[in-house]
Each structure stands twice: as C-alpha cells, then as structure tokens.
Amino acid sequence: MNAITQGKRLRAKSLTLLGLMLIVLFLLDIGLGSVRIPVSDVIKTLLGQQIDNSGWQGIILKIRLPRAVTAILAGAALSLGGLQMQTLFRNPLAGPSVLGITAGASLGVAAVMLAAGTVTTTFSIRELGVDGSWLIIIASTLGAATVLMLILGISFKIRDNVVMLIVGLMVANITIAVVSIWQFFSDPEQIQEYILWTFGSLGGVTNEQLGALAIIVLTGVILTFFLSKTLNALLLGEDYAQSMGLNVKWARVAIIATTSILAGAITGFCGPIGFVGIAVPHLSRSFLNTSDHRTLVPTCTLVGGILMLVCDIISQVPGSQTVLPINAITALIGSPIVIWIIVKRKNLKASF
Template sequence: MYKEKVARLLSLCLCLGILFIVDLLVGSVYISFSDIWGAISGSKSNEIVNRILFDIRFPKAVTAGLAGAALSVSGLKMQTLFRNPLAGPSVLGITAGASLGVASVMLLMGGVLGNVSVAALGMSMSWVIVIAGVLGAMAVMSVILLVSTKVNDNIALLVIGIMMGNLTIAFVSIWQYFSAPEQIQDYLMWTFGSVGGVTSFQLWVLAFNVLVGLVFSFLLAKPLNMFLLGERYAQSMGLEIGKSRIGIILVSSLLAGTITGFCGPIGFVGVAVPHLARVWMKTSDHKLLIPSCVLIGVSIMLLCDVISQLPGTNATLPINAVTALIGSPIVIWVILKSKNLKRSI
C-alpha cells in the first residue's frame, strides 16, 4: 500500500515536470527544447531566448504553479473544516475581500489624482494593487477570526463567511456603478486573472508567502485528520478546536489572499483539485492529500496556462475562463460519480 502511494505521488511529479517544460515551450515566439536546455545549462547562449525564457515564461510558469498549489491546499482545508465538498478558497469571503481591496485602488485611485498619489509614494501601481488585495483579504479574515471566537458551529461560520463575501461584492458593485468607464475596464481586466503580470521581485515575495502557508498547512495535517471524524472526537483526543480552526482559517487566508492579490481571482481550482487528489490517492489522510493537492494543483494551473496561450496564435485567453472550463466539468463528474458526496471528504 505504501509503495502504491509513493508511486502515485511520483507519477504526479513526472506529470508536473512534463507540463512545466511544455509551458516553457508554448508562446507567441517559437523556442525549441534544445534552446531551453542550452539557456538553462549555459551551453548555448542566445540573448533573445534568455530574455524570453527567464524574464517572461519562467516567472509565469512558476507563478502558475504557486497559484495552483496555494489555491488547491486552501480549498482542501476549507472542505475539511466545513465538511462541505463544494467549499473553496472564496468560501469565507477572502477572495471577495481581496477584490474589494483592489477595487478601492483601481476605482478610487485609477484617475490622474490617484496616479500622482501613487507616484508620490514611490511605488508602482502594480505593487499598490497587490498590497491592496492582500490587505482586503486580511481585513475580511480579521472579521472572520473575530467571529470564530464567538461562534462554535462551523456551518454558522460558513454562512457568515458567504454573507461577508456577498457584502463585499455588493460594495464593489455600487462602487463600479459610480465609477468612470475606463476605471471599470481596468478592474474588469484584473478580475479575469493573470499569471503573467508578476515581476521577478514580486515572484520572490509571492513564493515566500506561499511556501510559508504550505509549511503551516503540513503542520496542520494532524488536526485536519481529526476534524474528519467530527469535532467531538477531535476534542476528546485533546485537540483545541478554537485554536485549530483559527489556524486553518489564518493559513488559508494567507494562501488565497496572496494569490488573489498577485494574480487576480482564480476560480474552481480550489474546489476541483481536492476531489481529484482524493480520487487519485484513494485516501482521506491529509499527510498524503496535501502533497498530492500541491502536485495536482500545480499541474492543473500549468495546463490551464498552456491552453490560455492558444498555441499557434498570438492571442491569450483569461486564465480564469480556462480554469472554469476545466474545473466545472471535474466538479460535475465528481458529484455524479459519488453516491454520497459528503462522505468523500
């Protein structure tokens, strides 16, 4: 049994490696595998290839991988905590909170006055948008954490999170109604999602946040396994429910909020990948599900990035549209296949 699990994880690693290389190969400019190998090994120097590879395609592929890993693990924890098979990173309004933060920048500071203010701070607009997105997610997260200390029922907390998300979306909609058309257009472009707008320095910040979130997620594997058997059982085993719930929400918020701030709202990955991981690994043990979610999430996002490039053309699809096209059928398939969806968690 142990060898089988290891073999399944290794097969996911192989799939990830292949998709990563394919993602580097695909783009508006043709680059052969030998050119990529020459650039990486240093045996074949070509300034144009190096710039395209290391300044554009490699950061984009790494960003896609980090987004897939973060959203998938965040979705897995939300589904376990709330015992809801359709829960995802946006279930607590975290994504909506990040959207509110970004909207406050694009719709309030998108004009000439706002650009002057941003320049006065010595910051680029992209950094302001990222910071606003993370702060928006943290603001909603803080409210949820405060509520979680007063509410002991996970279902009630789930409903409150959904209502928080609806409230923030309502604020954004009202804001859009009173905003100029060009400001609305910029915000709508952000909502499509993108993994190609992260600079090299921003990538380090993104990678640090995601890696910290993933490390803490692994540390939460044991409490998550206890939650599978019910809160009463977990409590009888000595688990502090309140602190564990806060820890899970905090780490999920860090992962989902960071990705939303840097890449925009990317849907369906966090909902679909945990189900794929359970089906592939044939287990509910989070010590195996978390690494498998990371590997499958990275692979799915790399595949979505390849598809979004529309190989053979110069056009690029919004990444959010591609994740929906792939994620929605997966969720429908899982629901149809499972006789009792709730028991699959």
C-alpha cells in the same frame, strides 16, 4: 498490516508520478505559446546554457519562466486554501472563492486600485515597484482576512455546515456588491483596469516580485503541512478534535490565517482565480482515495500546480497571438473534469 505498507508505496509512487507530470507540463508551458520553442532549448536555457536564438532566451527567462512559476504557485496556494476550508467547514463545496475569501481579496484590491486614483493594474504593478506590489498583496490579504474573520465569527454561532455555506455565499455577495458600488462611483478608466484584474493573469508578476510571492506561498505550504495533524483531527468534527486534546479555537485561527495568506497573496498578484480551490482537493482525494492530510497536502500542491499549468497552456492558445483570461479557462476546463470525477468515483459525498 501488510496492506498499510502497500498503501505507503502507492502514495510514494503517485507523488513521484505527479512530480514528473508537473516537470513535463512546466517545460511544455514554457515552450508553448505565441512562439513555439523546442523543449530541448527550454531545458538548455533553464540550465543556464546558451542557445542559438537569443530572442527565445529572452522570452523564456523574462516572460514565460516567471509565468509558469506563478502558475505552479497559484495552483498550489489556491488548492491548499480550498483543502483547508473544506476540512474546517467539513463541506465539499467550500473553497476560498465560495466562502468570500477571494471576494474579500478583491475588495482589498479594489480599495487600492479605485481609491488610489493612479493606474495600478496588474500590468502596472511593475511600475509601482516593490512598494506598490506589497500594497496590493497587503490589501488583498487584509481583505481576505477580514471576510474570513467575519465568516469565522458567524461560524461560532452556526454549527450547521450547509447554513454556513449559504452564509459564506451571502457574505461574498455583499463584498462583491460593495465593490460594484465603488466601481459605480469610479472613473471608467479605473474600472476598466479593475475589470482587467478580475479576469486573472499569471503574466503580471515580474522576476523580482516572484521572489516575494514564492516566499509567501512556500511559507503557506509549509504552514499547511504543519497543520496536517490538526486537519486530520478536524475530519471527525470539532467535538472529537477537542476530546483528542486539540485546541479548536487556535486551530481555526491558524487554518484561517494560513488560507487567507495563501488565497490573499495569489489573488493580489494574479486576480481572483476561481474553481481551482474547490476542484483540486476533490481530485486529490479521488486519485489517492484518502483523507489523510499528510498525503493530501503534498498531493494538492502538485495537482494544483499541474492543473494551473494545463490551464495556462490552454489560455495562451498555442500557435496564436490570442491570450484568453485564465479565470475563464480554469472554470471551463476544470468544471467538466470535476463532474467526470464525481460521476465516475461517486466518493465525493463520502468525503464528509
């Protein structure tokens, strides 16, 4: 049993290491961009000290700090959403985007943006004020929840995971088709705004809104952590989970509700960000070689944050004025990492 305490020590070590990485990348993300700010100045500003360049201070506090925090929140939320979906469906390819949850959130946002007839892009969410941002969040969460409930309903009929995944993909397609018909009958101006939203952006969230987003994501993270034991039981399949006294129906509802809050809120604020939700759980399992959710939940939170920060740094193209869409970067950077991990570790398939 000595090795079990060893495993615990390794877990603590890994989590500490990941935490440190997160802090370093957080500072780098704030420091790098179109204007390069030294990390020492970043730290000073964050600690509330005055720095010589007041312009930098403004950039840090008004633009880059909210963006970096949003990146961490988005990474954590999407990763935990993916982790829960993969365990619930016992499918390595499940994730908020694959099962149509992101598409559902998009439908919700499209409904608000395209039907409202007003300029309500991510950039003008600010102008809408608190009510508008809540409208977008509620719409995207409702959209995400609707699609998830639909998937859930179908999953009661279908027990096969591969079939379930295909059904999820098709439901996502239908949702996207509805959005595209809606776009077809909308004003070009509104469509453009919607399309801009679909590229994803971490910069659209203001300091005031960040509070709301942080509370939602934090709630989701805590809820997911509370679900660790349930998720562990579900690793063996629903019949085993039930035989161990788990109320499987409620567990499903809880997991799906948590996932739609997490994925719905992030999609509402930042646009549909793909890939992270699928990749991070696999990365976390590979790093720690465990399926225990009590370890995976904190690990996914950290790894998700780290990956989003890296993607954000790259999307800012340090030293240039260009900003690339975050959605493209997550896929561009992340997919090769996942392929590398799968080929190297060969234990992706063994996870389920």
